[in-house]
Amino acid sequence: MKRKLAVLLAGTMVMASLVGCGGSDAASTETAAPAEETAEEAPAEEAAEEAPAEEAAGDTIKVGFAQVGHESDWRAANTQNYQDTFSAANGYELSFVDADNDNAVQLEAVRTFIQQEMDYICIAPIETAGWDTVLQEAQDAGIPVLIVDRSVDADPSLYETQIGCDMVLEGETAGNWLAEYLNGEAANILVIEGTVGASATLGRTEGFNKVAAEHSEWTILDSQSGDFTQAGGQEVMESFIKSYSDFNVVVCQNDNEAYGAMDAMDAAGITYGVDGDVIIISYDATHDGLQYTLDGKINCNVECNPLQAEFAADVIQKLEAGEAIDPVTVVVDQAFVAPGITSQYATTMTQEVLDGRAY
Ligand code: GZL
Ligand code: ZN
Numbered sequence: 001m002k003r004k005l006a007v008l009l010a011g012t013m014v015m016a017s018l019v020g021c022g023g024s025d026a027a028s029t030e031t032a033a034p035a036e037e038t039a040e041e042a043p044a045e046e047a048a049e050e051a052p053a054e055e056a057a058g059d060t061i062k063v064g065f066a067q068v069g070h071e072s073d074w075r076a077a078n079t080q081n082y083q084d085t086f087s088a089a090n091g092y093e094l095s096f097v098d099a100d101n102d103n104a105v106q107l108e109a110v111r112t113f114i115q116q117e118m119d120y121i122c123i124a125p126i127e128t129a130g131w132d133t134v135l136q137e138a139q140d141a142g143i144p145v146l147i148v149d150r151s152v153d154a155d156p157s158l159y160e161t162q163i164g165c166d167m168v169l170e171g172e173t174a175g176n177w178l179a180e181y182l183n184g185e186a187a188n189i190l191v192i193e194g195t196v197g198a199s200a201t202l203g204r205t206e207g208f209n210k211v212a213a214e215h216s217e218w219t220i221l222d223s224q225s226g227d228f229t230q231a232g233g234q235e236v237m238e239s240f241i242k243s244y245s246d247f248n249v250v251v252c253q254n255d256n257e258a259y260g261a262m263d264a265m266d267a268a269g270i271t272y273g274v275d276g277d278v279i280i281i282s283y284d285a286t287h288d289g290l291q292y293t294l295d296g297k298i299n300c301n302v303e304c305n306p307l308q309a310e311f312a313a314d315v316i317q318k319l320e321a322g323e324a325i326d327p328v329t330v331v332v333d334q335a336f337v338a339p340g341i342t343s344q345y346a347t348t349m350t351q352e353v354l355d356g357r358a359y
Contacts, residue, residue, distance in 0.1 A: 060091060061091060061092050061093070061120065061320065062092075062093045062095070062116075062117075063086050063093070063094050063121070063316070064095045064112075064113030064118040064120070064121045065082055065086070065095070065096050065123075066099060066106050066109040066113070066121070066122070066123045066124070067079055067082070067096065068099060068106075068124045068125075068126050069098055069099055069100045069102075069126070070098055070100070071195075071227065071228045072228050072254055072256045072284070072286075073256060073284070073289075074254060074256075074284045074304070075228075075306070077286065077306040077307070077359045078124070078306035078308065079096075081306060081307045081308065082094070082096070082122070082309040085312075085313050086313065090313070092313075095113065095118065097109035099126060101126055101227065103127055103130065106125070107130070107134055110138065114134075114137055114143060117141070117143070118143055119143070120316050122145075122312055123145060123146070125147065125199070126150075126195065127196075127197035128150070128152050128197060128202065129152075129153050131152040131154040131158075132154045132158065135155075135158035135159055136158060138158075139158055144160045144319060145158070145159040146161055146315055146316070147159050147162040147163070148162075148164060149200075149306075151164060151199040152199075156327065160315065160325060160327075161325055161327055161328065162328050163308055163315070163328075163331065164329075164330070165304040165330070166203070166330050166332075167200050167204050167207070168204075168207040169207060170204050170207060170304060170333055171203060171206060171207020171208035171209070171210070171211075172210060172211055173207070173302050173333070173335050173345055174204070174211075174251065174281050174283070174302050175207065175208045175209075175210065175211025176211055176345050177281070177302075177335060177343055177345045178249065178281065178300070179211060179214075179215060181279070181299070181300070184217065185217070186217045186219075187215070187217065187249045188219050188246050188247045189218060189219065189250075189251060190220075190221055190222055190240050190249070190250050190251070191205070191220060191224075191250075191251045192223075192237065192240075192250065192251070192252045192253060192258075193223050193224065193225045193226065194225065194226070194227070194253040194254055194257075195228050196225045198228075200228075200283075200304075204283060205223070205253075208251065221244050221246075222240060222243070222244065224236045224240075226252070226257040226261075228256060228257065229256055229257070229260070230257065230259045230260040230263075231260060233252055233257030233258060233259065233260025233264075234260030234263050234264045235260070236257075237250070237260060237261040237264035238264045238267075238268075241264060241268045241270065247278065248277065249278065249279045249280075250272070250279070250281070251281045252281065254283050255284040255286045255288060255289030255301070258282040258289065258292070259288070259292075262280070262292075262297060265278065273296045273297040273299060273338065274296040274338045274341065279299045279300075280298045281298075282300070282301045282302070283304060285303035285334075285335075285336055285357075286306075286359065287354070287357060290349060290353075290357065291354065293349050294339065294351065294353075295338075296338045296340070297338075299337065299338050299341065300337050300341075301337075302336075303334050303336065304331070305333070305359075306359060307359060308331050311329045311331065315329070334346070334347060335347070336349050337349065
């Protein structure tokens with residue numbers, strides 16, 4: 001229980017920070033916003049004195065991680081990164097639950113972590129909605145919660161921090177690139193969205209639509225959820241092909257959906273990529289997604305780096321030490337385009353760029 005006292009005292013000073021993530025770049029942190037001091041600022045040394053000697057020695061930290069599932073290559077890289085970071089060698093005991101994209105399973109996993117008296121709980125929320133009650137239960141139990149990867153539509157005082165990419169900016173980047181690439185030409189756009197209600201889906205859609213609204217020559221013909229899976233991408237693309245014949249842009253909200261969409265277009269004899277009839281925009285910039293981009297099959301791929309666990313570990317270490325933490329850590333993104341395309345919004349793919357990627 002003493003650990004939790006140190007934690008509660010520590011969370012009084014807050015700052016926002018940006019962290020670099022470009023796959024192969026070293027993460028850099030700069031303060032993005034001035035520190036907000038709350039009324040009862042507890043000096044860090046006071047909090048540290050509260051921790052008894054044996055805990056200060058750094059015994060194992062028990063972390064429960066309620067992961068979205070295993071729906072995509074991005075998720076697999078994210079899971080591996082958490083398991084590598086929260087290892088026994090690094091002083092952690094990680095309890096990991098793969099919620100298999102099922103909200104009820106994820107909520108149950110968090111409640112189990114509360115019963116097991118975890119020291120910290122990390123949640124990558126499948127959906128933004130429905131979290132207030134269980135977050136209150138965790139807070140009542142004195143267990144600090146970190147919201148990671150995606151975000152929740154809940155009272156921010158119920159969790160310590162949110163770590164993840166700026167999904168709205170990712171959508172805007174995709175839209176801005178398309179406007180630059182089309183240069184005034186008309187676009188009939190189909191969108192294969194991610195999981196319904198996920199902040200990644202909501203943000204990418206909001207950002208892209210914000211740009212689309214500035215282009216009367218663009219029409220978004222349809223958008224349906226492919227649930228961030230390859231099978232989902234293929235199914236949605238197959239139904240789109242049955243309904244629409246005049247589309248020239250397909251936006252896939254992750255690489256696995258793009259692979260499915262490409263399979264469906266191949267089967268229908270529809271060409272895509274830099275030498276095809278259909279422009280493909282994808283998100284995630286995973287290794288295979290960037291290989292397709294290098295091959296000219298995907299025109300533009302907007303990154304979201306899955307290697308985020310060290311930012312979560314940094315927050316936990318700071319809470320353990322009674323230090324100030326940031327309420328939001330934005331994992332900075334970049335974008336990539338196929339060879340032959342130059343863009344103010346994206347890096348042109350080369351084999352060297354692909355070889356330099358960390359995942
Ligand atoms: C993005 C992440 C999304 C990825 C998908 O941060 O939540 O979920 O874009 C993954 O690949 O399924
Ligand atoms: Zn325009």
